[in-house]
Amino acid sequence: MNVRRSAAALAAVAVIGAATPALAASPSPTPSVAIPDGLYGTGDPTYDGVWRQSLALLAQDTAGVVPADRAVAWLTGQQCADGAFAAFRADPAKPCDAKLMVDTNSTAAAVQALTALGGHAAQTGKAVAWLKSVQNADGGWGYNPGGPSDANSTAVVTGALVAAGEHPEQVVKGGKSPYDALLTFALPCTGDGAGAFAYQPDKQGKLTANADATAAAVLGALGQPLNASPKNGDKKADVTASGCAAPTTPEQAARNGARYLSTALARDHHLVSALPGAENQPDYGNTADAVVALAAAGHTDEATAALRWLEANAPQWAAQSGPAAYAQLVLAAHATGTDPRAFGSTDLVRLLDATGPAPKQTATKKPQAADTSDDDGGSTTLWVTVGAVVLVVLVAAALFLARARRRQQP
Structure with a gap:
């Protein structure tokens, strides 16, 4: 879900992080195209318009915000007739053609956002159908249709399938499902990066640990979307088990990947980006993605x-990076059950809202996830309700008897 690639590199090879194409970490101060009405952010949307819009809408939904109609309309207006989305279409009135580079990540992110908002079954149904049509024979997806599968793209599409009510294990091509594809990116439990996921194998077929791909693949292997809730971990409690074992199942691969991320975060509680010829720098976006995966x-x-750590250090990064960065932090807060309006001393929701059109409705407090635990909360509520009804009946009866006595008195 993280974006750390330059626009030039992204134009040549579309890349995402937990599926993020675009420039959340370095938006263009001088957009080469006009910023359309309804779009979040002021940076050049050429490489990340649909992605950042989708993340912004998804994050707002998790925080109880009802976005402006024109913000949603901008996103739906970006869809091609066949259901696919490109990173950005400057002229949505112009039909999509073979020259337009549609991609799986923009499409999957749009599916997740529109499904969360509700009322867009036609658009999401077409998008899911398109995603299924470009599935690779190994069960996964590359960034662009026909490109080799990678962990990040496969993970974000898996999340979209789940969000849309599909069962990823039943979405197969060549007898392989998305989960089968994710397992091919899982590193063994020995050697460098034990238990992590790679983005893709290199030309020699070697897998190299990639924290960004690991965060994405853990979510994908667990069958979770980008807005994973804090209760999801409870449903797969065995992923917290210690130790690394051969990644023969999606659950085991997720367990291994989460363990790898935990170890990477143990010392300084954040991940770093290593750029050639430069000192390592804190990687705020990847750390936020790792928080969602671990939760x-x-x-x-x-x-x-x-x-x-993000509460203390990331707000300035988000202010410089734009709506996708604010959305990543909102989703990280949501995954841990933290109120994004009290993110340290920062109200992430207010700042995210300010990057786009004023929402139709905003809540003052983050909605709480439904409690699905097997406690006696439901029975307690029932008895409290029954008690209240009985009390009302008794009071009414007492008042009736009192009036009756007064009528009988001379």
Whole structure:
């Protein structure tokens, strides 16, 4: 979900991080195209318009915000007739043609946002159908149709399938499902990067650990979307088990990947980006993605510690980077059950809202996830309700008897 590639590199090879194409870390101060009405952010949308819009809408939905109609209309207006989305279409009235570079990541992110908002079954149905039509024979997806599968693209499409009510294990090509594809990117439990995921194998077929791909693939292997909730980890509590084992199942691969992320975050509670010829720098976006993955995997302590680091250090990065960065932080807060309006001393929701058209409705407090635990909360509520009804009946009866006595008195 993270964006750390230059526009030139992205134009040549479309890349995402937990599926993020675009320039959240370095938006263009001088857009080469006019910023359309309804679009979030002021940076050049050429490489990330649909992505950042989708993340912004998804994050607002998790925070109880009802976005402006024109913000949603801008996103739906970007869809091609066959269901696919490109990173950005400057002229949505012009039909999509073979020259337009549609991609799986923009399409999958749009599916997740529009599904969360509701009322867009026609658009999401066409998008899901298109995604299925460009699935690779190994069960996965590359960034562009026909490109080799990668962990990030496969993961974000898997999340879109789940969000749309599909069962990824039943979405197969060549007898392979998305989960089968994700397993091919999982590193063994020995050697460098034990338990992590690679983005793609190199030309020699070697897998190299990639923290960004690992965060994405953990979510994908758990069958979770980008807005994974804090309760999801409870449903797969075994992923918190210690130790690394052969990644023969999606659950085991997710367990291994979460363990790798936990170890990487253990010392400083944040991940770093290593750029050639430069000193390592904190990687705020990848850290936010790792928080979501760890929370979904049930690693609450590690996720919370990293979130606290983000609270203290990431707001300035988000202010410089734009709506996708604010959205990543909102989703990280949501995954840990933290109110994004009290993100340290920062109200992330207010700042995200300010990057686009004024929302139709905004909540003052983050909506709480439904409690699906097997406690006696439901029975307690029932008895409280029954007690209240009985009390009302008794009071009414007492008042009736009192009036009756007064009528009988001479």
